[in-house]
Amino acid sequence: MAVGVPAGAARSNTEFEISYKGKISQAEILSRVRPKSFRVLHQPDHPTDNTLYFGDNLDILEGLAADDRLAGQTQMIYIDPPYATNSRFSNRNLEFAYEDTIDGADFLEFLRQRLILMRELLSNDGAIYVHLDSKMIFETKLIMDEIFGPKNFRSFITRKKSNPKNFSKKQFGNVSDYLLFYSKSKSMKFNLQHTPWTEEAGNKEYPYIEEKTGRRFKKVPIHAPGVRNGATGREWRGMLPPPGKHWQYTPERLDEMDAKGEIYWSPTGNPRRKIYLDSAPGVAMQNIWLEYKDAHNQNIKITGYPTEKNLDLLKTVIRASSDEGDLVLDAFAGSGTTLEASASLGRRWIGIDNSSLAIKTIEDRFELGSAKMGDFRPKTAAAQTALDLGERRAKDFWIKELSD
Numbered sequence: 296m297a298v299g300v301p302a303g304a305a306r307s308n309t310e311f312e313i314s315y316k317g318k319i320s321q322a323e324i325l326s327r328v329r330p331k332s333f334r335v336l337h338q339p340d341h342p343t344d345n346t347l348y349f350g351d352n353l354d355i356l357e358g359l360a361a362d363d364r365l366a367g368q369t370q371m372i373y374i375d376p377p378y379a380t381n382s383r384f385s386n387r388n389l390e391f392a393y394e395d396t397i398d399g400a401d402f403l404e405f406l407r408q409r410l411i412l413m414r415e416l417l418s419n420d421g422a423i424y425v426h427l428d429s430k431m432i433f434e435t436k437l438i439m440d441e442i443f444g445p446k447n448f449r450s451f452i453t454r455k456k457s458n459p460k461n462f463s464k465k466q467f468g469n470v471s472d473y474l475l476f477y478s479k480s481k482s483m484k485f486n487l488q489h490t491p492w493t494e495e496a497g498n499k500e501y502p503y504i505e506e507k508t509g510r511r512f513k514k515v516p517i518h519a520p521g522v523r524n525g526a527t528g529r530e531w532r533g534m535l536p537p538p539g540k541h542w543q544y545t546p547e548r549l550d551e552m553d554a555k556g557e558i559y560w561s562p563t564g565n566p567r568r569k570i571y572l573d574s575a576p577g578v579a580m581q582n583i584w585l586e587y588k589d590a591h592n593q594n595i596k597i598t599g600y601p602t603e604k605n606l607d608l609l610k611t612v613i614r615a616s617s618d619e620g621d622l623v624l625d626a627f628a629g630s631g632t633t634l635e636a637s638a639s640l641g642r643r644w645i646g647i648d649n650s651s652l653a654i655k656t657i658e659d660r661f662e663l664g665s666a667k668m669g670d671f672r673p674k675t676a677a678a679q680t681a682l683d684l685g686e687r688r689a690k691d692f693w694i695k696e697l698s699d
């Protein structure tokens with residue numbers, strides 16, 4: 296198995312390391328990588344098919360990283376670990392889920408050891424997203440720079456996690472948390488995501504309406520900076536490109552576009568290209584995400600597991616950093632939001648959690664689905680809520696084999 300610092304992580308005198316008590320060497324962490332057998336709740340034919348592991352992810356990641364069929368094969372990793380909140384979390388039925396009591400340097404080392412192992416699992420064009428709040432995100436950024444290399448840092452995403460709260464403390468209301476997005480190398484797979492135009496923004500950006508078709512469009516130049524001697528520097532319809540510029544297309548292609556009505560001619564005879572609103576993918580996503588609040592009204596579907604994340608948030612990062620058939624890992628799977636998002640997008644997944652309630656919730660989620668938040672009524676099991684509300688959904692691709 297290939298281990299070590301990835302491309303882009305080379306040391307130079309512009310870089311620094313964070314030091315704290317109890318920080319062990321990468322070599323020591325990687326020396327623990329060895330084949331292991333685990334309690335696997337679903338045993339597929341191949342270890343990269345949908346698999347749920349129950350246990351401490353340190354142990355499990357050490358074992359997975361020793362498996363040549365897995366090391367370097369994971370396209371994307373999302374983790375939403377404990378946040379060092381010093382809390383004990385239970386689900387809506389007050390069943391114990393997990394404790395989040397590791398803090399400070401211990402927290403950082405807890406995460407660092409696991410991140411180093413996850414790096415070994417990532418494919419060379421893979422990516423990792425780490426979801427945290429303001430408590431440990433900054434220390435974690437430094438640690439991720441060390442592990443993945445500052446050059447492989449891609450985005451610091453701010454997510455609006457909740458509606459404004461009626462806040463009386465001497466500080467601004469806290470409605471955000473954060474995702475750190477890193478790649479393993481320069482050659483990362485990335486599918487740019489777009490948010491659809493709002494009517495107002497679309498009308499503003501695409502102010503013209505084509506008479507014949509009623510399609511909304513904007514006008515953009517058909518030339519670009521730089522002189523070219525080839526076809527794009529030639530005369531078109533008796534016009535040369537403006538000084539210092541070239542046509543964006545060959546004269547033949549411009550003729551074709553004009554014949555299709557895709558060129559706008561100004562009253563003074565200036566050609567411009569029409570870009571239509573209905574063929575624009577939307578606005579390229581930026582790094583502030585306001586649309587992915589966690590369950591905040593009674594119609595949102597949830598499992599009832601504490602700290603459950605927004606399903607659409609997961610779908611967005613999975614779409615951005617993987618393709619159908621790719622393998623997605625969540626080593627702090629919780630209620631299985633990443634696993635459901637992966638399955639629904641045709642990705643394969645590996646989930647790990649050491650909470651028996653998390654495992655039960657994931658099983659229920661795949662068997663029964665989630666249920667609208669509704670008015671809360673305590674039940675013996677989260678799954679019962681789903682059943683009561685008639686939300687039963689067949690997820691037989693997974694649970695069937697689990698119950699074999």
Ligand SMILES: C[S@@+](CC[C@H](N)C(=O)[O-])C[C@H]1O[C@@H](n2cnc3c(N)ncnc32)[C@H](O)[C@@H]1O
Pocket residue numbers: 350351352353375376377392393600601602603604605626627628629630631632633647648649650653
């Ligand atoms: C913040 S929750 C994840 C919530 C999840 N993203 C969701 O949408 O439901 C963190 C999860 O990490 C799990 N966890 C904490 N420490 C772990 C460890 N050492 N090994 C495996 N799982 C762990 C907890 O049991 C908990 O389910």
